[in-house]
């Protein structure tokens with residue numbers, strides 16, 4: 001996934017306002033679960049949300065990518081970061097909130113895996129706990145054939161990342177080309193990211209299948225909106 005490019009992830013997404021997102025997440029968590037103290041960030045990546053959330057909460061994280069977790073550990077030294085698949089993990093701990101942000105849930109390309117992940121999230125909730133999930137695009141939101149480019153232009157690092165949006169059935173295929181220039185030279189990498197386009201109704205059904213009550217909320221800060229879920233009753 002981001003195995004060759006984890007060290008450049010934060011530079012590529014430096015335009016994304018993680019601080020503002022963390023403020024919005026904090027206010028939702030505190031409203032939904034007053035007194036919340038602990039968070040599990042599932043598919044935490046380089047822990048950019050955690051860096052901000054750790055000022056208010058104890059934050060642990062899981063991800064598949066060891067290189068990203070190493071960066072997250074440096075940003076949030078009090079957190080425990082574990083290599084784990086979000087669709088199959090058991091940390092032996094519970095949390096007041098479980099987060100899964102920036103569309104990471106879409107990497108689970110089979111419905112059964114999404115339900116398995118939501119069940120794992122539920123199993124890691126303390127009483128009164130809340131799950132917040134920022135989804136990937138729905139089929140209606142996906143723009144086939146759109147060309148995307150992100151650039152970084154610093155004195156010692158230049159990056160151009162480009163991709164063309166492709167679709168195969170319900171699978172959105174993001175094939176990134178990177179040109180990364182440093183004083184050591186210019187390198188070219190390619191990366192494949194496959195994420196399923198689930199409809200809103202499919203997602204709501206997955207939460208139900210995992211035994212969770214849920215609502216979808218639009219958000220000014222968290223761009224793709226959020227599913228807010230909890231134990232029913």
Ligand SMILES: C[S@@+](CC[C@H](N)C(=O)[O-])C[C@H]1O[C@@H](n2cnc3c(N)ncnc32)[C@H](O)[C@@H]1O
Nearest residue numbers: 043044045063064065084085086101102104107
């Ligand atoms: C777009 S990044 C988001 C990272 C971070 N949450 C953020 O907001 O910057 C997607 C992350 O999902 C992770 N990921 C994908 N599939 C996963 C899985 N099955 N279990 C755990 N992490 C996964 C990737 O390694 C990557 O770090």
